[in-house]
Amino acid sequence: MNSSYKIGSIMGIPIKVHITFLFILPIFALVFATNPQPYGFANIGSTAMTYGLSLLTTILLFVCVLLHELGHSYIAKGYGVEIKDITLMLLGGVSSMEEIPREPSQEFKMAFAGPLVSLIIGFVLLGLNVVASAYVPSYSSTWLSLMVGILASINIILGIFNLIPAFPMDGGRLLRALLAKRMNYVQATHFAASFGKMFAFMMAVIGWFYNPWLILIAVFVFFSASEEDKSTTVTVSLENYKVSDVMSKDVISVEPEMTVEQLSHFMFENKHLGYPVIKGNSLKGIVTFTDIRNVLPHERYAVLVSDVMTKDVVTLPSSASAAEAFKVMTINNIGRILVMDGDNVTGILSRTDLMKSLMLLTE
Incomplete structure (x- = not known):
């Protein structure tokens, strides 16, 4: 069974939607619809308007996630890395690359590009709200201001969160790139992956007491870090053999x-x-x-x-x-x-x- 479906192409890169994305879409919309301002649209108008704005905000949020992944892909393509596809799924987006550049400076730039895009989007939207509110007195009380504010806040949080040095998040790849300048690639990957698994454990503990979503993210981070560590060890060890x-x-x-x-x-x-x-x-x-x-x-x-x-x-x-x-x-x-x-x-x-x-x- 095919679990991902192509919805278009950007820069020659196939854009796909994973089946889990179809499950998370209404959940996010429900969260926005049931939370009060400034985190949602509860009681902003009719029920149809509340859920309509919530769904639109969710779709725009994942467009921002797509732009985050395109940031990675744009830099990677500049270094000759083939991008197989970008898939939107349960926990965000994933760029499927032929391989990660081994040159530390290249991996650093590629890893930093995604969070940078999210931060730029977040601060630009925040700036638009500030400017619009200064010149249009009634703007700050509109649904548009609320939507832009939500998207700005989430993008800034997304950018900062991805900079946490926990592999396989972008911050973990930045950490590996810095470590790879001082030690071999396998050792750098192992150190970054170990830090990522430690971070996942702490996130799971916090999630147990405060937010079950953190447990889900922690599981993803832990197993992704383990798989990346294993894959890198295998690849590097076999490189000198035919x-x-x-x-x-x-x-x-x-x-x-x-x-x-x-x-x-x-x-x-x-x-x-x-x-x-x-x-x-x-x-x-x-x-x-x-x-x-x-x-x-x-x-x-x-x-x-x-x-x-x-x-x-x-x-x-x-x-x-x-x-x-x-x-x-x-x-x-x-x-x-x-x-x-x-x-x-x-x-x-x-x-x-x-x-x-x-x-x-x-x-």
């Missing part, structure tokens, strides 16, 4: 005419959960346990491998770096990659192969 160094050269293949029943027994006998599908000397696809597990038992005698295999095969040459293989697996959410040199399958590389190699390299 796919040919860690792949399995003894490739066991299956034919497209094999039935799913035969394949299930074949998997049990060979103790592998994925195989290239080859006819003659031609690669036709790849079939994994995931492809066959939804085939009903009584249908397995009639369904062929060619019916369930994945035809769009992700491949890499044996000369590619092992770090690139890990990145490709992560981006495509797959457990193995076929290694091809020219038209020949010369090996297969699984995530298990990479993890075993990493264990040996880090001992």
Whole structure:
């Protein structure tokens, strides 16, 4: 099931909305509608007007979040980083980048761009309210003034909050960039991630007594910091090795005419959960346990491998770096990659192969 839906493109970057965004949208609108001024629109007019202004403010708030992410993306694109997409979701926005620049000064500028955009938006809106109130006496009592004030306050808070040096928030990336000037990249990431997890724990404790939302944010920060720490360690450790160094050269293949029943027994006998599908000397696809597990038992005698295999095969040459293989697996959410040199399958590389190699390299 696709959990994100594209709604447009900006600067050539696909803009997506995650399904969780559709849940948070009415919740935010309800919060604005039930809170009194200056934090909401309760009792500002009719019920329709209250909820209409609340929904509009929520939408504009997420537009500001999008601009925050575009700030990151604009700087990143300037350094040649490919932006896969920007997704609006439950806890804000996420820019999906090919990779974070390793040069500390580049990462610093890229990380700072988002909070800077939020702070600029916040102070510009605050300034507009001050100027408008000075020249239009009745302006300060209008719904427009209230909406602009809410958006200004939230953007300023968002900008300041993101500067907290807790990985993986922007402040954590700023901290890593500063540390990376004095120590290696893995050590800098580990230190920043540890600080982020400590911050998440403190946030969860505060949230337990005052605001359950903080617990949700704390969980996100903790697991994101852990994942970033692990991913960076794996990537850096594998950078000096090629796919040919860690792949399995003894490739066991299956034919497209094999039935799913035969394949299930074949998997049990060979103790592998994925195989290239080859006819003659031609690669036709790849079939994994995931492809066959939804085939009903009584249908397995009639369904062929060619019916369930994945035809769009992700491949890499044996000369590619092992770090690139890990990145490709992560981006495509797959457990193995076929290694091809020219038209020949010369090996297969699984995530298990990479993890075993990493264990040996880090001992």
